[in-house]
Amino acid sequence: MVRVIGWDIGGANVKAARLIFESGRATGGRTVRRYFEIWRDTAGLGPLLREIHKELGAADAMAVTMTAELADVFGDRAEGVAFILRAVREAIPDTPLYAIDLDGRLVPFDGEAEDFLAFAATNWIAEALVLADRQPDCLMVDIGSTTTDLIPIVGGKLAAKGRRDIERLASGELIYTGALRTPVAAIVSQIPLRGTICRISAEHFAIAADVYLLLGRIGPGEYVCATPDGRGRTTHEALGRLARVVCEDSKGLTPEEIMRMAAYIAEKQVQQITEGMYQVLSRFDRGFRLPVVAVGIGAFLGASCAQRLGLEVCDPPALADGESPPFSPSAAAAYLLGKALG
Numbered sequence: 001m002v003r004v005i006g007w008d009i010g011g012a013n014v015k016a017a018r019l020i021f022e023s024g025r026a027t028g029g030r031t032v033r034r035y036f037e038i039w040r041d042t043a044g045l046g047p048l049l050r051e052i053h054k055e056l057g058a059a060d061a062m063a064v065t066m067t068a069e070l071a072d073v074f075g076d077r078a079e080g081v082a083f084i085l086r087a088v089r090e091a092i093p094d095t096p097l098y099a100i101d102l103d104g105r106l107v108p109f110d111g112e113a114e115d116f117l118a119f120a121a122t123n124w125i126a127e128a129l130v131l132a133d134r135q136p137d138c139l140m141v142d143i144g145s146t147t148t149d150l151i152p153i154v155g156g157k158l159a160a161k162g163r164r165d166i167e168r169l170a171s172g173e174l175i176y177t178g179a180l181r182t183p184v185a186a187i188v189s190q191i192p193l194r195g196t197i198c199r200i201s202a203e204h205f206a207i208a209a210d211v212y213l214l215l216g217r218i219g220p221g222e223y224v225c226a227t228p229d230g231r232g233r234t235t236h237e238a239l240g241r242l243a244r245v246v247c248e249d250s251k252g253l254t255p256e257e258i259m260r261m262a263a264y265i266a267e268k269q270v271q272q273i274t275e276g277m278y279q280v281l282s283r284f285d286r287g288f289r290l291p292v293v294a295v296g297i298g299a300f301l302g303a304s305c306a307q308r309l310g311l312e313v314c315d316p317p318a319l320a321d322g323e324s325p326p327f328s329p330s331a332a333a334a335y336l337l338g339k340a341l342g
Contacts, residue, residue: 002341005059005095006334007049008123009066009084011038012181012225013145014048017331018056019320021338026320031331032056035224039073042083049091061096063106063337064088065123065329067147070165081116085109100333102163104129106340121165123329124149128158130332131293134317139281139290141273141305143298145180145209145225148273149173150280152290161283172279177272179218179298180209180225184245187269191246191261198246204228205244208269213238214262217300224297274305281309295327 002021007014014036019029032052038045053059069080089097089111098106101118104125113119124142128151131140136156142149150173152159161171168174177187184206190199205228212218214235223233231237239258240250250258281287291312294302306313316327325331 002061002338003057003059004334004338004341005053005056005062006126006330006332006337007062007064007066007088008126008328008330008333009038009045009064009068009088010123010144010146011068011071012036014045014052015328015330016052016056017325017328017334018059019325019331019334019338021341024339024342026324026335026338028322029320029325029331029334030056030323031325031328033224035226037226038068039071042073045084045087046091049088053092059095061098061337061341062088062092063098063100063126063333064109064119065100065126065333066119067121067123069120077120078116081120082113085113085116085119086111098337100126100336104158104336106337117164123333124151125158126329126332126336127151127295127327128153128160130319130335131317131327132156132158135291135293135314137286137290138314139277139287139292139311141277141292141294141299141302142296143273143294143301144178144296145298146176146178146182148175148177148276148298148302150175150273150276152280152284152287154284154290159284172276175273175276177269178208179212179296179301180207180223182208182269183228184208184211184242184265187265187272191264193246193257193261200245201247203244206238206241208265209233210238210241211262211265211269214242214259215266217266218297222297270301270304270308273301274308277305277309 015033017031019026074080099119100122132153140151162168220233292306318324
């Protein structure tokens with residue numbers, strides 16, 4: 001029996017998955033997710049890692065993926081990668097640690113590395129490698145709280161054009177829009193309202209989570225990030241936040257008007273993601289016949305985009321027999337490590 005933990009350390013969330021392997025097969029697993037703004041409290045990362053590790057249970061080895069190195073609390077991205085890897089090693093010192101690099105390799109980490117940037121922004125690679133083994137021809141559409149990854153898989157191989165984030169942004173494979181944390185002002189610049197086109201405020205008044213809470217696409221329990229105003233996650237409070245986008249409040253607009261605003265914002269976000277899918281798929285002769293595997297907290301958005309393109313939507317694969325954790329970067333990292341260790 002081999003017990004493994006996969007970590008996905010983002011700028012606003014720390015996620016971990018534990019899998020148990022017997023005779024080379026994962027027989028069960030579980031995941032933990034904690035909202036954690038690393039730019040506000042880098043010193044809190046170590047205690048949080050220990051807390052999550054205690055909740056998950058002991059492991060024989062661990063693998064790390066990350067995106068938090070981009071947080072502006074770090075002087076540069078290499079500094080961020082080094083901080084994160086060392087934080088994991090120091091928090092759980094007695095467990096062998098591996099980092100997934102940009103080529104998808106599991107590299108043992110003992111505190112130093114020749115090129116720390118080789119481990120930056122690798123969470124999408126873990127997912128795509130596992131998916132390529134299970135669904136050899138598809139487009140992985142992973143819509144998280146903050147970003148969208150569009151990864152083509154052809155012939156069981158990753159057909160991504162970019163590896164580093166700047167390359168992926170240019171190729172359409174990374175879109176900085178997500179189902180929770182994205183500010184409304186990053187999705188639209190104006191909104192139809194009362195028969196006119198109303199420009200909006202460039203303020204952090206409301207986010208995508210408010211939109212999808214109002215539209216019933218997520219529940220309060222899935223609103224797993226800070227609210228812009230520090231208030232609660234009820235429909236009433238989300239109505240108030242969205243009204244402020246047009247410099248009003250929920251007394252100056254009717255609930256129906258605010259709901260129509262939410263529907264328009266959601267439509268524009270679907271268009272953004274669909275545009276990226278067009279860009280990525282246009283590189284392949286059979287691109288617009290590839291099925292879509294939609295994952296992440298915003299999987300419902302990925303499915304909507306696929307339907308617009310007339311593409312089949314496939315369920316993500318189960319990673320373990322019996323109770324399987326949701327398909328995610330942390331679970332994929334654990335799966336890759338468990339398979340490697342046998």
